[in-house]
Amino acid sequence: MKIALTGATGQFGSIVAEVLLKTVPAGNLVASVRQPEKAAELQARGVDVRHGDFDQPETLDAAFAGVDRLLIVSADGDNETRVRQHKAAVDAAVRAGVGYIVYTSVADAENSSLFLAPVHRATEEFIRESGIPYAFLRNNWYLENEAGSIQAVKAGAPWLTSAGEGKVGWATRRDYAEAAAVVLAGDGKDSVIYELSGTPATQAELAAVTGGVLGQEVAVQQVDDAAYASIMAGAGVPEAALPIVVAIQGAIRDGALDIKSDDLQKLLNRPLTPLSEGVSQLLG
């Protein structure tokens, strides 16, 4: 059985590859990557490294040839680009006769108010229309997204947020990636949707966890969106990214990431990595 990973040289995909290599023969693993030179280490371990660039759909035919189970890691560009790229990947999977698609989606993709949800809604739809059975991994929120806030708190700043009491199902990127590896290495053939989420927690709760790890009191500064944008601009967030970081706070405030599900721990067959351990790793 051939398992292929797109994004295998990215942060998420490289963990999936590392986990799979513990149980799957390297020769059964394909890394479909846009920069094969970045995958030299995987190649040295016997992984079949192939050139697969979502922006060059013709490369994907060879990259996905003979593949039974394919992980499509969502790409990282703007929304319009990602929709085109993901469509190219799904179309190529159909041409190559891929048997099962695993896709990294977003929490509650159908209803989510997150600015990045339309990309995932569209991609889930492409996959459904392809007729290929699938697993949608609706990853909630990487704890790593909060690295900036955690470092700021360490440096003595308050935990800044405009998300109010909105809850987030944080889990570590590694936990999400290990769950992806479980699904890929398994023999599931039916279409399934996993809402992969940690126990929903507020910003104040994560700030308290961070304070516990640091052994210091952490103040939480709740502000409105305009103040959040202006403080973030002062902290060096680029102008173009400001609407995005503010929109994320707003969506969290509206409950977009407040998803209760034990799908993640069921797939992992173990408790999730505690937030305190994740925070501790982020603090180095």
Ligand SMILES: NC(=O)c1ccc[n+]([C@@H]2O[C@H](COP(=O)([O-])OP(=O)(O)OC[C@H]3O[C@@H](n4cnc5c(N)ncnc54)[C@H](OP(=O)(O)O)[C@@H]3O)[C@@H](O)[C@H]2O)c1
């Ligand atoms: N739920 C969350 O909280 C959360 C947080 C962050 C990201 N995400 C999503 O999850 C994805 C994976 O996260 P990550 O941390 O692993 O991010 P990442 O390291 O930026 O991974 C993105 C991957 O997409 C690949 N890619 C980009 N354009 C491509 C193209 N034209 N053709 C083929 N591959 C292409 C990149 O290839 P290279 O290795 O060559 O750069 C990279 O491996 C992100 O892209 C994003 O969609 C979710």
